[in-house]
Amino acid sequence: MGIRDELSGKWHFVCSHHGSEQSHLIDTAKAIVERNRQRGGFKIETIKTSMGVIKLIVLRKRELFSADELGIIERGVKILTNTLERVFYFEILYRQSRMDxxxxxxxxxxxxxxxEELMTSSSRYGFPISLAILDLDNFKEINDSLGHDEGDRILKKVAVVFQDMIRASDLVARLGGDEFAILLPNTGLEEAKILVERIINAVNKLDIETPFGKKLGVSVGVSQWDGKLGKEAWIKLTDDLLYAAKRAGRNCYFTL
Known part of the structure; x- marks a missing residue:
């Protein structure tokens, strides 16, 4: 099933299969929707709702659908419309609850x-995890002088930089205000430091100036989990390293 979010314009797909079969079917469904291909091995039913569009895509591997089967699909979709709408609403609300x-x-x-998941897995399988906590330098001057609209524009621009720098297995999150965190599984401290340096340079290259002539930068605390600290203690340790970077002159990183 494909769900189009009207706010972002993006399609999201869900499938009842699992594993490699699920990936294959979702990729096929995406290609069908994006290219609007017409062949007999699939059937698309469109359901319009107040929050967007649902496309139910029924795929068949080999044989074409008969007229009777197509009729059954159409009648079935009419019966399932209310249920599919509820699924659509749930998907949107679920994504919104997990996204800045x-x-x-x-x-x-x-x-x-x-x-928490990574710490549990790291304890079990022995792979390293590193954490970086980032805070923008001189951002408050921009927000206070130019207003929140300009501040929001800059936050979105910086968020794109952070997202572009990480791997698919990493996670970058906005913790609030101009503070962000990056979780790096299977990454030791030396590798994490290389990434953090690249991020600092990338933010500098944005060349964003405050009304008082200062440049927007980013200060970072970075640490590798020692396998013993609890979650809150590890986050606090890394946050303390961030403020050590601030005290060291900003636009830099600090580690143990």
Missing amino acids: ALTGLANRRVFEEKI
């Missing part, structure tokens, strides 16, 4: 869940 509304990044809730 301004930047589109993961929110604090997702960060808290993910860090």
Whole structure:
């Protein structure tokens, strides 16, 4: 089933299969919707709702659908319309509850869940995890002098930089205000430091100036989990390193 979010214009797909079969079917469904291909091996039924459009895509691997089968699908969709609408609403609300509304990044809730999962997995399988907590330098001057609209525009621009820098397995989240966190599974401290340096340079290259002639930068605290600290203690340790970077002159990172 494909669900189009009217706010972002993006399609999201769900499928009842699992594993590689699920990936294959979702990729096929995406291609059908994006290219609007016409062949007999699939059937699309469109349901319009107040929040967007649902496309139910029925796929068949080999044989074409008969006229009777197509009729059954159409009648079935009419019966299931209300149920599918509820699924659509649930998907949108679920995504919204886990996403920062301004930047589109993961929110604090997702960060808290993910860090616990990674710590559990790291304890079991022995892979390293690193954490970076980032705070924008001189952002308050922009917000106070130019207004929240300009501040929001800059936050979105910086969020794109952060997202572009990480791997698919990493997580970047907005914790609130101009503070962000990046979780790095299978990453030791030295690798994390290389990434953090690249992020600091990328923010500098945005060349954003405050009304008082200062440049927007980013200060970062970065640490590798030692396998012993609890979640809150590890986050606090990394946050303390962030403020050490602030005290060291800003636009830099600090680690143990």
